Amino acid sequence: MRPKCRRKKEAASGQPPGSPSPYADEVLVFSYIGPGAGFGITTYSATEMGADVAAYYDAEVYGYLYQGTTLLELGNATGNPIAEGVLARLRRRPCFR
Numbered sequence: 444m445r446p447k448c449r450r451k452k453e454a455a456s457g458q459p460p461g462s463p464s465p466y467a468d469e470v471l472v473f474s475y476i477g478p479g480a481g482f483g484i485t486t487y488s489a490t491e492m493g494a495d496v497a498a499y500y501d502a503e504v505y506g507y508l509y510q511g512t513t514l515l516e517l518g519n520a521t522g523n524p525i526a527e528g529v530l531a532r533l534r535r536r537p538c539f540r
Contacts, residue, residue: 464491464493465491465492465493465496466493467493467494467495467496468493468495468496469492469493469496470490470491470492470493470496470502471489471490471491471492472489472490473487473488473489473490473491473527474486474487474488475487475488483531483532483533483534484508484531484532485529485530485531486506486508486529486530486531487527487528487529488504488505488506488527488528488530489504489525489526489527489528490502490503490504490525490526490527491524491525491527492523492524492525493524494524496524497523497524500523501521501522501523501526502521502522502523502524502525502526503519503520503521503526504519504520504526504527504528505517505518505519506518506519506528506530508530508532515532516530516531516532517530518530
C-alpha cells in the first residue's frame with residue numbers, strides 16, 4: 444500500500460516549520476524560505492514520516508539555492524522519521540561612501 448502524502452502550507456496555517464506531526468500513515472513535506480540575519484536568505488526543508496511509514500523507509504530531503512540559473516548552495520539529509528536541513532546565503536553588505 445502506498446503511503447498518503449499531504450503537503451503542508453506553512454503560510455496558510457501560521458505554524459512554524461516542523462509542526463504538526465504526521466499521522467501514522469502520512470508523509471509531510473515542509474519548505475520555508477525567509478530573510479536571513481542581516482543581508483541574505485535562509486531556507487528550511489524537511490520530510491517527516493508517520494510511524495507506519497518510518498518502519499519501512501528512511502526520510503530524505505534535498506535543498507538547492509539558486510540565484511537566477513547559478514547554483515549557490517546545495518545540501519541533503521537523511522533520517523528516520525525526519526530529515527531536515529537549513530541553507531543560508533549571505534549577500535555582501537552594501538558599501539556606502
